Amino acid sequence: MIAFLVVFLAVARLCLAHGSHEDHGSIEDWATRHMIEEHHISNFDPGSFFMLHDYDSSGVWTVDEVRRTYGLDDSSNxxxxxxxxxxxxxxIFGIFDPQKTGVIRQSEWMRLSREGKKLPDFGTGPGHHGDLEYEYEIHHFEKYHGDGATEEDLTHPEDIEHFRQHDHxxxxxxQLAKLQQMAIxxxxxxxxxxxxxSR
Known part of the structure; x- marks a missing residue:
């Protein structure tokens, strides 16, 4: 009985040490939930949030960058x-582009963030904006498999679909390499x- 208890506690300790993959849906601030779920970052400021999502480092967010940050074109939406x-x-632009310039400037973002303005939660999810490999890694592999997983462990439908995409x-x-070798x-x-x- 004592041996069983010791083994149980050891396994429980290992499970808890791995960290939590709990649902962060109860976090009311969309940007915080986004940073935790999509980037595994829980401590950030408005400046770092802006820079991380300024994909072309231009100092402004374009419509396409906001669209990408919110994951509006992701298959989940x-x-x-x-x-x-x-x-x-x-x-979003009504809040953070008060001058109606068509972009959200970092200076406006910082000023409005200091005034307490936040990105709204539209119920569209945490904003998946990584590539397929990144999204699979943080939303499936880390949650269900972990570092010690072998290829034989990857049998979930998500794993099979992921490998099917790689094969495709x-x-x-x-096929492209074959076509590039052809003269015509x-x-x-x-x-x-x-x-x-001819007939």
Whole structure:
């Protein structure tokens, strides 16, 4: 009985030491939830948040950068209409672009953040804006597998889909390499330029 208790406590300690992958949906501030779930960062300031999401380091957020930060074009938001996406962007820019310049300047972001303005939560999720590999890593692999996982452990539907995507990309790369070796790719010649078969 004591041996069982010791083993149980040791395993429990290891599980707890790994950290939490709990649902952070109870955090009311969207930016904080986004930083925790998407970047594993819980301590940040408005300046670092802005710079991290200024993807081209221009000192302004464009519509495309805000759209990407909120993950509006991610497959998890495929059900959102373009009209709803535009409403979301309009509301964000209404808060952080008071001069209606079409961009959110870092200086305006900082000033308005100090005044207590925050990015709204539109119920569209935490803002998935990484590539497929990054999103798989932080939202599935870390949560269900961890560092000690072997290839044999990766049997969840998400794992299978992830490897299928890799196989598809590899097949496409092989096909492209074959096409690049060809002097003429007949499939690319419009039909009107092809010699019609003689009868």
């Amino acid at each position: 495929a059900g959102l209409t373009e009209e709803r996406k535009q409403q979301i962007l309009k509301e 990309a590899e097949d496409a790369q092989i 790719v007949e499939a690319n010649i419009p039909i009107k330029f092809l010699k019609s078969p």
